[in-house]
Amino acid sequence: MRTTVVIITRDRCAELRRTLTQMTALPDAAPIVVVDNGSTDGTADLARERFPGVELIRAERNLGALGRNLAVSRITTPYVAFCDDDTRWQPGALTRAAELLDAHPGLASVTGRCLVEPELTEDPITPELRYSPVRGPDWLPGPALLGVMAGLSMFRVSAFEEVGGFSRRMWFGGEEELLALDLAAAGWWMCWAEDVVVHHAPSTARDPRRRRQLGIRNTLWTLWLRRPVRSAWRRTRTVLGSAPRDRYTAGAVVAALRGLPWVLRSRRVVPAAVEAGLVDLEESQRASVARRYVG
Incomplete structure (x- = not known):
């Protein structure tokens, strides 16, 4: 197994149920680690009882994006695919992203094409990624990026750990910006891939x-x-x-x-x-x- 999927969640029981139902049924399903950030609505109990094959980490408080760091510190696969509780990698997407990382040792991450449910329209940020003006090396398998969206991206674990993962200070909200710049400064490349498709059903449970x-x-x-x-x-x-x-x-x-x-x-x-x-x-x-x- 080359990839582990990591999902962070908090008080989104219905969303997590749907995401885990779809992610565990993929033809290329990967091991999943769920980090529950101190939910009070039964989200953690749902994961434990309905999805016994999923590893559950219960955080006593809301760790924000640091929940991803915690999960990555426990996995043994070379790649980690981050998945929000309202995003779902589509059939073949995990395999394709891992193939790109396998083929390109200088690549730190692959960010997929996001389709927004229910109409499956492209996320508004897609044109920026598809037509990124960042100049990358000829070997790069897609447009070069200097920013990523965590819930749509697979990372090389060694690169992620080299730069320290997500910043403790940032906690959550645009936390990917600093990570991406530190990866680039360390000599790693990031790219977007048209054929790595992830669906997003934006949760209404947000402020x-x-x-x-x-x-x-x-x-x-x-x-x-x-x-x-x-x-x-x-x-x-x-x-x-x-x-x-x-x-x-x-x-x-x-x-x-x-x-x-x-x-x-x-x-x-x-x-x-x-x-x-x-x-x-x-x-x-x-x-x-x-x-x-x-x-």
């Missing part, structure tokens, strides 16, 4: 304003942790200029400023080649509907 607040905070932190000063300032103005002017955005800025001492201590600017790719991405990011903080 979009809180999610936006965390996302803005984490984006600002990532900018000032890894970008040159001029680029960080330019992108900061763009991010805040496109965000709603309300208490959640204000809260994100306050939280980002509170973390400034840590940011300055941990600041490590990416190599020039990575920064060049980030600059190339800025035009598509400015025009992006998918990246706007509107929740």
Whole structure:
């Protein structure tokens, strides 16, 4: 077995039931580890009782994305496919992503094509991934990326662990940004694959304003942790200029400023080649509907 699937969840019993039902029935099904982030609605009990073949890790509190780190520390396969409790890898997708990682030792991750249920329309971010302007090596099997979506991606475990996985400070919400930049800075490549298909049935059990607040905070932190000063300032103005002017955005800025001492201590600017790719991405990011903080 080459791949383990890792799912983090919290208080989404119905969504997890549907996801596990589909993921365990795949023709290329892989071992699954579910990390329950302190659910109170019976989500963990459902996983244990209805899906005895799935490994369950019960966290006493909400670990956010760190639940993925915990699961990865316990698996033995060379690859890990992250799956949210409302995303489902489609038949053959796990196999195809693993084949790409097998064939390309310099590849850290493969991000799949997301189709949004029920109409199965492409996720709005798809054009950015399909037509990514990032320049990659000729051997790369798909468009080069400098950002990933965790619930749609398979990672090489050795690369993931080399950069420390997801940041404890980021916790959740845009936590992939820093991970992707650290992978690129370490010399790893990431790509998008048209034929790795993942369905997303967006859960209604979410707080979009809180999610936006965390996302803005984490984006600002990532900018000032890894970008040159001029680029960080330019992108900061763009991010805040496109965000709603309300208490959640204000809260994100306050939280980002509170973390400034840590940011300055941990600041490590990416190599020039990575920064060049980030600059190339800025035009598509400015025009992006998918990246706007509107929740």
